[in-house]
Amino acid sequence: MATDTLNNRTGASGAAVVRRLLLDNGALSALVVLVVAMALLSGDFLTTQNLLNVGVQAAVTAILAFGVTFVIVSAGIDLSVGSVAALSATVLAWSATSEGVAVWLAVLMAVATGAACGLVNGVLVSYGKLPPFIATLAMLSVGRGLSLVISQGSPIAFPDPVSVLGDTLGGWLPAPVLVMIAAGLVTALVLSRTYLGRSMYAIGGNEEAARLSGLRVKRQKLAIYALSGLFAAVAGIVLAARLVSAQPQAAQGYELDAIAAVVIGGASLSGGVGKASGTLIGALILVVLRNGLNLLSVSAFWQQVVIGVVIALAVLLDTLRRRAGATPGAPSGTAGSRGGGPGAVKLAVAAVCVAAVVGGVALLNPGSTSSTTKMGLSLSTLNNPFFVQMKEGAQAEAKAEGIDLTVTDAQNDASQQTNQIQNFTGTGMKSIIVNPVDSDAVGPAVRAADQAGIPVVAADRGVNKADIATLVASDNVAGGKLAAQTLAEKLGGKGKIAVLQGTAGTSASRERGAGFAEGLKAYPGIEVVARQPADFDRTKGLDVMTNLLQSHPDVTGVFAENDEMALGAVKALGGRAGSSVSVVGFDGTPDGFKAVEAGTLYASVAQQPKELGRMAVQNAVRAARGKKADSMVKVPVKVVTRKNVAAF
Secondary structure (H helix, E strand, C coil): CHHHHHHHHHHHHHHHHHHHHHHCCHHHHHHHHHHHHHHHHCCCCCCHHHHHHHHHHHHHHHHHHHHHHHHHHCCCCCCCHHHHHHHHHHHHHHHHHHCCCCHHHHHHHHHHHHHHHHHHHHHHHHCCCCCHHHHHHHHHHHHHHHHHHHHCCCCEECCHHHHHHHCEECCCEEHHHHHHHHHHHHHHHHHHHCHHHHHHHHHHHCHHHHHHCCCCHHHHHHHHHHHHHHHHHHHHHHHHHHHCEECCCCCCCHHHHHHHHHHHCCCCCCCCCCCHHHHHHHHHHHHHHHHHHHHCCCCHHHHHHHHHHHHHHHHHHHHHHHHCCCCCCCCCCCCCCCCCCHHHHHHHHHHHHHHHHHHHHHHHCCCCCCCCEEEEEEECCCCCHHHHHHHHHHHHHHHHHCEEEEEEECCCCHHHHHHHHHHHHHCCCCEEEECCCCCCCCHHHHHHHHHCCCCEEEECCCCCCCCCCEEEECCHHHHHHHHHHHHHHHCCCCEEEEEEECCCCCHHHHHHHHHHHHHHCCCCCEEEEEEEECCCCHHHHHHHHHHHHHHCCCCCEEEECCHHHHHHHHHHHHHHECCCEEEEEEECCHHHHHHHHHCCCCEEEECCHHHHHHHHHHHHHHHHCCCCCCCEEECCCEEECCCCHHHC
16 A cells, blocks of 8 residues: 555656646647647658758757857847857868968967957947947947958858868757757856856846845956857857858857847846756757758748747747746645646647647648659749749649649748758659759758768759759859840940949859859940949849949949849839830849839849749659759750830
């Protein structure tokens, strides 16, 4: 009888511990819910390879977030970590390759760069009395600008001795995961076992009280922000090692992911609360979401909605837990651990989270059968009509071929595209189509697909240092030359022109610009009076062209490296567009064709994106079926003017 009673108590105690662990840790509960949901919805999720992919993909975000944890615990904020990461990696690559600095010294310079940026943030906050938001926002811009200046807007090859940080050790253990674990242990040690860590909690809890109790708050803040910059440098080095190149535009938006990971992990933006384990769980939640939604073929547009909703639910669950009185490590029998009342509320909230995640993902998941051939398409961005048309052409051809095509949006982030290709490789796609953000950075992921026996087709841009089945592309350089010839002939070989460039560092911008410059050599009477980036964006094209007209009101021609910027320039020119100023765009988008037909846009170099997407799928199907495909398939580039626009 006594034994039975003891066993019952032991069982009940074990269940209570698990229940209390989950209820007192909202982030952990959310992670468990997500893992269970993804495992139920996708048979590929819990495979060893995919779980390793999750670890690798979480590494950079987690390392950045560990540094941000120090700042948030002390009631600050750091918006600069993404830019500092890119700057540190660029300094390493530039000094080791272009300047011939020893690799070990280049690594020290990169780490010192990150710490110095953090120190400047600390000085601005502590002694300059700037709000942390403003100080670090300024450093975000400075860091990104310096990265572009040093690299001249182009990726720089990463030194081989450091690239090992992006490799797999022993054929199965990813080095980025080891760096992440080491960074997490250091963070936990600093927060819990050092004077600086205790100072962070004191400053975050009540800065004035901390100062009155003898803490040198200003000096402590210098150390806190320097630590954040140092961790950002480490994250940048790991990211560049994965991509085998330092990308000046790398880690854009990562600061928001880092802050989200810290807050999801239970830290308070008011300060005084936060821990390393919670931050790690927050980073894993973000990565599990993205990974799982890729595996489930959820639309790239819906992914943004789902991620936002789940982040809100995770934080809401933790907030309700706190309001109900539950605290980590609260003694048994307190309000936060009793069976009724608040505990029931928390269980209900957890159940709602489970239902919301599982139901939402199941609704968005189109499903697929095992007999259907599965293929993946990773596009550099879907925030551009050209690539939206490419997607439409690919989807139409896939439907005609009976192919289950999963389309993902890399959002012009080479690291995110690497993650997507890894996910495709781990889920046994029959073939993969990639439209690279950067031809060098995508190389390692494509090589991994090659090793797994999955053929890869490149669309619009090639892949460097990796084998691909086929490259389906139009020639950006040739298109740039055609644009130069078309604009110069329209101007009669004389005039002043402005050039609106795309996003700095992208291959499309480099190639189109180089082709245009080469084509203009045949027309010495044409003078380029200004070259300014407008990031392939219509609004920025409008603003940049408006500004250029103030200093160069006598321009007679404009070349924009895509139609979106060209349409922005047309808006800025107003009545002058098509009359006294000729504008030539690139891509051949529907809006571009309408402007050509209306006469405001003189011409567009059309790449026929739908045809490009269709042909990419055709060749990917051939490769998946083991058929021989041409190594290069060219989609014709055509100049569209008012005379022939009706044919398009």
